Amino acid sequence: MASQSQGLTLxxxxxxxxxxERNSAGAILVDESSRLIWINACYCRLxxxxxxxxxxxxxVGEVIPHTRMPEVVRSGQPILLDIMEYQARQLVVTRxxxxxxxxxxxxxxxxxxxxxxxxxxxxxxGKYRRLQHDLAVARRALASRGSRYALADFxxxxxxxxxxxxxxxxxxxxxxxxxxxxxxGTGKEVLAQAIHGDSPRGASPFVAVNVAAVPENLLxxxxxxxxPGAYTGADKxxxxxxxxxxxxxxxxxxxxxxxxxxxxxxLLRALQEGEVEPLGSNEIKRIDVxxxxxxxxxxxxxxxxxxxxxxxxxRLNVLRIQVPPLRDRLADLGILCETLLGRIAAESGEPRxxxxxxxxxxxxxxxxxxxxxxxxxxxxxxxALNEACSVIDVPELRAALHLPTQxxxxxxxxxxxxxxxxxxxxxxRTALTNALAACRGxxxxxxxxxxxxxxxxxxxxxxxxxKTDI
Numbered sequence: 001m002a003s004q005s006q007g008l009t010l011x012x013x014x015x016x017x018x019x020x021e022r023n024s025a026g027a028i029l030v031d032e033s034s035r036l037i038w039i040n041a042c043y044c045r046l047x048x049x050x051x052x053x054x055x056x057x058x059x060v061g062e063v064i065p066h067t068r069m070p071e072v073v074r075s076g077q078p079i080l081l082d083i084m085e086y087q088a089r090q091l092v093v094t095r096x097x098x099x100x101x102x103x104x105x106x107x108x109x110x111x112x113x114x115x116x117x118x119x120x121x122x123x124x125x126g127k128y129r130r131l132q133h134d135l136a137v138a139r140r141a142l143a144s145r146g147s148r149y150a151l152a153d154f155x156x157x158x159x160x161x162x163x164x165x166x167x168x169x170x171x172x173x174x175x176x177x178x179x180x181x182x183x184x185g186t187g188k189e190v191l192a193q194a195i196h197g198d199s200p201r202g203a204s205p206f207v208a209v210n211v212a213a214v215p216e217n218l219l220x221x222x223x224x225x226x227x228p229g230a231y232t233g234a235d236k237x238x239x240x241x242x243x244x245x246x247x248x249x250x251x252x253x254x255x256x257x258x259x260x261x262x263x264x265x266x267l268l269r270a271l272q273e274g275e276v277e278p279l280g281s282n283e284i285k286r287i288d289v290x291x292x293x294x295x296x297x298x299x300x301x302x303x304x305x306x307x308x309x310x311x312x313x314x315r316l317n318v319l320r321i322q323v324p325p326l327r328d329r330l331a332d333l334g335i336l337c338e339t340l341l342g343r344i345a346a347e348s349g350e351p352r353x354x355x356x357x358x359x360x361x362x363x364x365x366x367x368x369x370x371x372x373x374x375x376x377x378x379x380x381x382x383x384a385l386n387e388a389c390s391v392i393d394v395p396e397l398r399a400a401l402h403l404p405t406q407x408x409x410x411x412x413x414x415x416x417x418x419x420x421x422x423x424x425x426x427x428x429r430t431a432l433t434n435a436l437a438a439c440r441g442x443x444x445x446x447x448x449x450x451x452x453x454x455x456x457x458x459x460x461x462x463x464x465x466x467k468t469d470i
Contacts, residue, residue: 024112034070151194156332157431160324172198180294182323185373188294196250204249212255227281257297326368335427
């Protein structure tokens, strides 16, 4: 039996029943709980319902799949001329909320099919489909501005790397500025994207700008945008700057140490006031941006010599992460090679190559001034110079490292090649041991530090026979 509110809704709409019967291809009425309280004969025929009474009182979603009636009841907003898919048919439906005259609250909704034959509306439907496609393309483009890397992509398990990951997790949980310090090629942008992705802003844009790569006379426009006709040759449309593009998300300032002094003052004001003024405009734009800065330069020395503003330095240096160079984390070389070889194979479509323990040992004797970027270059060169190479060994590496070939290299016994799985297992065993030591045996903390679920940690401890009595 319908409730009193249902009865009032039904009575209020009853004078419209003849009109809906004559002028629609189907009509329904639901109550404040989105349950059907009336359905006309046309809609019953469309749905293949023989007895209308059999569906009265049921949730509308059970009777009409993909209906948006609950949304109308919940929001109190109409949905006009919406296209609803039912089986192989496309229906144009209008849905209207019903309000209690006394209280004004929503106590039901009515829906009626305006068109059940879309032939005459083909041009309109085509335009609708194109708009849907354009919207999907725009959403994909917006999503591509987000982060591509997670903390697991910052590969390694040496104590120095575990400390970096610990600080990165602290940074992700806060909205404070982060300063990443380290040499070129150490993975600072990977860390920046991982911090953004793990933060509450992870679904919002991640916008990166390499300060060193932008000509000095264009930096202000790059950061703050340009008003129409701001200068000769300027676009007649507003051009948004990186701050506006990153609004609500994260702005990554790579090589911030290369920023000229004049722009440093404007950047500081933008960070302090949360607002920017586009070039050639008097209009102030409010922005909400979390800044992560990175540099390979010594900012403290630059502050001392006056080439970097001290107030900007202190503004950026709230949570500082020192990213170690590769030469200080040589224990990670094995797992880094394994990861990079996997990525190279995935990108090239070639079979995945392995690397011998002796080759890894040779890599550990190299200085690595270019860090991880140089390591990847060496591996790619080695594969390019040795077609169909399935195992990278010492002789193959020497050419890429520009080392002289030694007589013993040619006769290197194949028995010295260790399976890649064995090398990876050894690296994982070291990583687990280091993490447990850093966390004083606390397995939950060790799992978080390594960026893996606790169940995976227990599985690896068992499979790799790692001692846990630390």
